[in-house]
Every structure is written in C-alpha cells, then in structure tokens.
Amino acid sequence: MSAVTDHTTTLPAAGPSTNGASASDRSTLAGLDARSISAWFGTHKVLDRVSLTMHAGEVTALIGPSGCGKSTFLRILNRMHELIPSASLAGEVLLDGQDIYAANRRLTDARRQIGMVFQKPNPFPAMSIYDNVVAGLKLTGLRASRREKDDLVESCLTKAGLWKEVRDRIRQPGGALSGGQQQRLCIARSLAIKPRVLLMDEPCSALDPTSTRRIEETIAELVSEVTIVIVTHNMQQAARVSDRCAFFLASHSTPGVIVEHGPTSVMFENPQDERTSDYVHGRFG
Numbered sequence: 010m011s012a013v014t015d016h017t018t019t020l021p022a023a024g025p026s027t028n029g030a031s032a033s034d035r036s037t038l039a040g041l042d043a044r045s046i047s048a049w050f051g052t053h054k055v056l057d058r059v060s061l062t063m064h065a066g067e068v069t070a071l072i073g074p075s076g077c078g079k080s081t082f083l084r085i086l087n088r089m090h091e092l093i094p095s096a097s098l099a100g101e102v103l104l105d106g107q108d109i110y111a112a113n114r115r116l117t118d119a120r121r122q123i124g125m126v127f128q129k130p131n132p133f134p135a136m137s138i139y140d141n142v143v144a145g146l147k148l149t150g151l152r153a154s155r156r157e158k159d160d161l162v163e164s165c166l167t168k169a170g171l172w173k174e175v176r177d178r179i180r181q182p183g184g185a186l187s188g189g190q191q192q193r194l195c196i197a198r199s200l201a202i203k204p205r206v207l208l209m210d211e212p213c214s215a216l217d218p219t220s221t222r223r224i225e226e227t228i229a230e231l232v233s234e235v236t237i238v239i240v241t242h243n244m245q246q247a248a249r250v251s252d253r254c255a256f257f258l259a260s261h262s263t264p265g266v267i268v269e270h271g272p273t274s275v276m277f278e279n280p281q282d283e284r285t286s287d288y289v290h291g292r293f294g
C-alpha cells in the first residue's frame with residue numbers, strides 16, 4: 010500500500026492489529042447506563058421505564074420474544090430511534106456518566122462513540138473493501154493520512170477477523186464478499202471510528218452456522234476494547250457470547266419491560282422469574 014502522507018489528522022491512534030487490548034484501548038472502555046427509558050411510536054407505547062446498566066468491557070445480550078422492544082431499546086442507545094418521524098422517548102442514556110441526550114450533546118457525538126451493526130450486512134456494495142472500512146471517517150468528520158488509513162484498514166479488518174481472507178483483494182468491491190465476510194466488513198467499518206460501545210442487532214440472523222461462529226469469536230476478541238450490546242433470538246448464542254443478559258417482555262396491552270437481568274450463568278441456570286426460565290429454555294417465544 011502507498012505510504013504517501015497527506016497532512017494533519019484528528020484520527021485517534023490505531024489500536025493493535027493483533028488481538029488483546031493495549032493500555033490505551035482499556036482506558037477508553039466505557040459503560041452505558043439506560044435510566045427509565047420509555048418509548049413511543051405515535052401514541053403506541055412500546056417500552057415502559059426500562060433501566061439497565063451495560064458494564065464496560067462486557068457483552069450484554071438483550072433477549073426476549075419478537076416485538077418486546079429490544080431493537081427499539083438498542084436504537085435509543087445511539088440516538089437512532091429519533092430518526093423515525095413518529096418516534097419519541099423519555100429517560101436518560103449515560104455513556105461514561107454523560108447523558109447522550111443532554112441538550113449540549115451533539116447527535117454525531119453519540120453516533121461516533123456508539124456504533125451499530127445491523128441484522129443484514131450492509132456494506133457499500135460497489136465500494137472497495139478498503140474504502141468500506143474508512144467510509145465512516147469522512148461521515149464523522151475525522152481526517153487521516155494515507156498511511157494512517159492503511160494502518161487503520163489492516164488493524165480493523167484484523168480485529169474483525171477478516172484481514173487474512175481479504176488482504177490480497179483489498180481493492181475489490183465489498184459486495185463480492187460472502188454474507189459472513191460482509192458482516193465482518195461491517196464490524197471493521199464500525200471499529201474504524203473507534204467506538205466505545207458497539208451495538209449489534211441480531212448480527213448473525215442472516216448467516217450460516219460457520220459464519221455465525223466466526224462472528225461470535227470476533228465478539229469475544231473485541232470485548233476487551235469495546236463494550237458490546239447484542240440483540241439475539243438465539244439462546245445458545247446469548248449463553249456463549251454474553252457476560253450478562255436482560256430479558257424483555259411485552260404483551261399486546263402492556264409495553265416492553267425488563268423482567269429480569271443479571272449474569273448470563275444465573276439467567277440460564279438459576280433465573281428468579283419463571284417467565285425467564287420458560288423463555289431461555291424455549292418453552293415460549
């Protein structure tokens with residue numbers, strides 16, 4: 010790759026290209042604290058005073074039946090909920106103690122610090138693998154020299170577990186990759202802007218078991234440097250990847266609430282609420 014240098018940059022230093030957090034990665038770890046979150050679409054209330062602490066450096070899994078508000082809650086965590094015209098919300102989301110909804114906080118700050126990976130891989134299909142990874146820099150106003158971008162692309166693709174597979178075709182279109190590779194490219198793209206939290210909305214639901222396992226390995230490797238919140242319908246996956254779980258439940262007459270949350274081992278082996286036990290053991294939902 011070219012080593013031609015542009016000029017100034019505000020890009021934070023690239024992390025290690027091997028797995029494991031450096032001291033600087035660890036110092037940027039941040040937790041999220043959702044306090045009394047309620048959410049509406051028009052007059053339809055879909056979440057009712059949901060509070061949850063998502064600890065720094067851990068994977069928190071949001072589980073529960075379809076329609077109980079998991080994705081809505083996730084979108085509230087990085088201010089994507091407000092993109093929907095009929096949507097409104099109440100409550101606070103604290104990133105490292107600071108409310109991302111405070112009047113003096115910019116929307117782009119929240120999006121930059123709290124990244125999102127979606128259910129369906131959504132790389133820019135005609136854009137090269139390289140350009141996909143660095144695409145977020147421009148959108149978030151970060152500048153980087155060519156050399157810094159080269160380092161960043163390698164570092165992020167390595168962290169996303171894709172570098173070895175694509176290093177020889179980095180200029181080929183992102184759309185030419187397999188579904189699982191595209192999802193890992195999307196993870197690399199999210200990592201390029203150095204988020205402190207990564208939100209993942211059913212990131213494996215469109216993938217085969219091998220690709221799913223690869224993403225799960227990636228999650229395990231990433232969590233030492235970025236706090237992760239994942240929505241999943243797959244209970245085995247929640248048990249495999251998460252440190253803590255929160256079980257959401259709603260009914261047609263009542264909005265979504267968290268019935269129970271706690272360490273994943275307790276949620277699966279010794280839940281306090283019978284509904285949690287029924288759900289994690291596949292007896293409903």
Ligand SMILES: Nc1ncnc2c1ncn2[C@@H]1O[C@H](COP(=O)(O)OP(=O)(O)OP(=O)(O)O)[C@@H](O)[C@H]1O
Binds near residue numbers: 075
């Ligand atoms: N854009 C929208 N406009 C109106 N209502 C919406 C919108 N998105 C979600 N809802 C409603 O909000 C409620 C919660 O939906 P949400 O997608 O958050 O649930 P979920 O638990 O993530 O479901 P799933 O597991 O099926 O993805 C549902 O009643 C849904 O119909």
